[in-house]
Amino acid sequence: MFAPRATEEDDKLFGLNEPAHLFAKLCWEVRELRLAISRRHSIGFAMLNEPAFHVFNCAVSAWHLRDWVWNSLSELQRVEACKMLGSRATRDSFFETIDRRFRAIHICGQIANGSKHLSLWPKFEDPTVQTKVNWETETCTTGTPCSAPLDNYRDHLVVLDNGAERSVIEVFEMAITNWQGMLSALWLIEGSMADF
DSSP states (O other), X not given: OOSOOOOGGGTTXXXXXSHHHHHHHHHHHHHHHXXXXXXOBOSSHHHHHHHHHXXXXXXXXXHHHXXXXXXXXXXXXXXXXXXXXXXXXXXXXXXXXXXXXXXXXXXXXXXXXXXHHSSOOTTTOOTTEEEEEEEXXXXXOTTOXXXXXXXXXXXXXXEEETTEEEEHHHHHHHHHHHHHHHHHHTTSSOSOOTTO
């Protein structure tokens, strides 16, 4: 189930063609984000922003699982999925219900669309969701090797959710939990993949 398999229909997917594959990608991306956050970064745009690059990817994957789930279901399965969520059996209602019921996925949508489009149309912007980066500088001290940079930086990526600070990792872990429950209930994954 987890090994990509190419079909004629997925000539633009590199064999990633099931919601389980995108879910595995999300789990992998969150793991990579944790690693990037744990490293100290020296000066340089790409190095300083590596965690933010991972955040972008995590948010996009978590948000677009809605599309992957909807597009992978038959008409009968869509009706059952909508019944399970308490929504009407339409794509828009399915998406709106996921957005409303699962706050972490909603936040991922705000980050994903804000990142992809640089800003959100007022119709789609949720002013209760904001992001910020808190920087911690670590200056070299006596005994630091000469080849080491003078300063290292560590960033703390934060989501402001109705004014409350939440770690971006916490948001993504909740989105993984939400998706794991839905994908399992819809028989689109088996067991736990969150430890990927």
